Amino acid sequence: MLRIKNLVKSFDGERRRRSRAGGDTGRDRERVYAVNDISFEVEDGELFTLLGPSGCGKTTTLRSIAGLERPDSGTIEVGGRTLFAAAGRGRPVNVPANERGLGMVFQSYAIWPHMTVFDNVAFPLQVRRRGQRPGKKEIGERVHRVLSTMELDDYADRQATKLSGGQQQRLALARALIIEPPLLLLDEPLSNLDAKLRESLRYELKRLQRDLGITSVYVTHDQTEALVLSTSVAVMRHGDVVQLGRPREIYENPNCRFVAEFIGTSNFIAGEVVARDGERYTVKTDDGQLVLDSSAAMPTGTEVVVSIRPEAVEVGRTSRAGEVPNEWTGKVLTRAFLGEAVDHVVGVGRHEIRARGNPDVSIAPGTEVYLRLDPAKLALVPVD
Ligand SMILES: Nc1ncnc2c1ncn2[C@@H]1O[C@H](COP(=O)(O)OP(=O)(O)O)[C@@H](O)[C@H]1O
Ligand SMILES: [Mg+2]
Structure with a gap:
């Protein structure tokens, strides 16, 4: 296209x-x-x-x-x-x-303030050259169809400036859509x-x-x-x-x-690839080893950064080492209640790791905890 x-x-x-x-x-x-x-x-x-x-x-x-x-x-x-x-x-x-x-819609609504809602939408058709311009009846039908899609049909006769911000932006969209x-x-x-x-x-x-x-x-x-x-x-x-x-x-x-940082939040931990078996990597870091799955092509010996989303980190009071890989120990530094989740910031060696989880698990600062990092949810990115 x-x-x-x-x-x-x-x-x-x-x-x-x-x-x-x-x-x-x-x-x-x-x-x-x-x-x-x-x-x-x-x-x-x-x-x-x-x-x-x-x-x-x-x-x-x-x-x-x-x-x-x-x-x-x-x-x-x-x-x-x-x-x-x-x-x-x-x-x-x-x-x-x-x-x-x-069709174009910009940040500033750029609607025509002196026209009604109907006329704003009809205008791009009305200014067409003779021969390409639909008849009055067809224009009316098309405008009403687009206005109803945008849930603005009740406002057709209203002055465009008398609409709320959201309605004005829907009007700008309607005007872009009318030319199909x-x-x-x-x-x-x-x-x-x-x-x-x-x-x-x-x-x-x-x-x-x-x-x-x-x-x-x-x-x-x-x-x-x-x-x-x-x-x-x-x-x-x-x-x-x-x-x-x-x-x-x-x-x-x-x-x-850059992408990991720009889209969402991430913890970054520097390390070195020490073993690789297909897509399963073992990375050595200052605070211990991590195993993770990645389709990145990084040979053994490469300096890397492991990007860890807060929701990929589980915080628990008891150890499950032996059952799951990537269990680290640390101490809760701060916690924040976010409504649908709880964030814990946990100190592990030199690192502070942010974990996001179910609000039912809320652990007081100062508590020794176990962090479990899901290998499928860790990403390897190059050092930049
Ligand atoms: N008309 C212009 N004259 C000089 N520099 C411009 C002009 N338009 C954009 N730029 C520059 O080009 C770069 C990209 O701008 P722009 O495309 O508006 O970025 P974005 O939309 O992502 O914020 C910026 O550095 C901006 O200053
Ligand atoms: Mg811009």
Whole structure:
């Protein structure tokens, strides 16, 4: 459906010049590579998310697809149609934004304040050239269909500005959907909403996506949002895609420390691979050995970091050594009640290990405890 190949986009930027003593002596111009040679494909019906911290190049990628930025090089294809191709072997192509026929929703709702809800949604059809413009009756029917999908049909005659924030964002979505775009582009569409509304709209978007089967590219810096909504996630850093996969794959098998840290929380323990039998690794650390399963290819002798999700750590008052691998002893330093879970921070040698578990198990600080680390839930990442 969408195919991005070797996309590069740089901007003219500035860099502070520093004297030897560290003082600021002015500014140099330099190229900022907002998107630095990325490639990915999105299948029909997918909700594909670009996830990463602020400034990593998400918006630039999306705007390049939309035709709002002109990339330096690479190609962009939607449904087999080339929308952009830099001059190279063939002749260059750059289809103007308004001829790409894509739907777009941005963080700022960008609805037309002086129009009613109905007119906001009808507008993209009404401004079409004669011949491509549907008749008045058909426009009316299509608008009502989209408004009812977005549960806004009761508000058709209301002034757009008289809607709540969540309704305005649903209106922006309705307006993007009315043209029945082959591809929908969403840039942090929920970021301006408060936490509760954001969560409910998240599920609403997921339902819409499933029911309508719209292919979408979704941009967010919010990892939970990405995990909930996406069929695939591309984690971006400094203009690169560092890992691409299903949400669960990325969460359970981060390929580097950056991804493990950015998506959820992790404990990191440095060590060295001392034995390997297929996917079963034994890693020596300062605080003892760990066995774990990983599909990473790390030969014996490699310095590694073991990434341990807090929910992969079980805390107990009694030992089960002999029954289970990876039992360490430590002392509870702090605990925090989170409602649906309890976090314990346990001191083990030099390390502090965060464990998350059932709220029924709550152990007071100072208590000696046993930590059990599930080999299937530990990930090996390279030292960076
Ligand atoms: N119009 C521009 N001019 C100069 N630099 C830009 C411009 N747009 C984006 N950048 C730079 O490109 C990088 C990526 O920006 P952006 O794509 O907006 O990131 P994100 O959406 O992931 O926060 C940033 O360093 C940003 O400052
Ligand atoms: Mg952005």
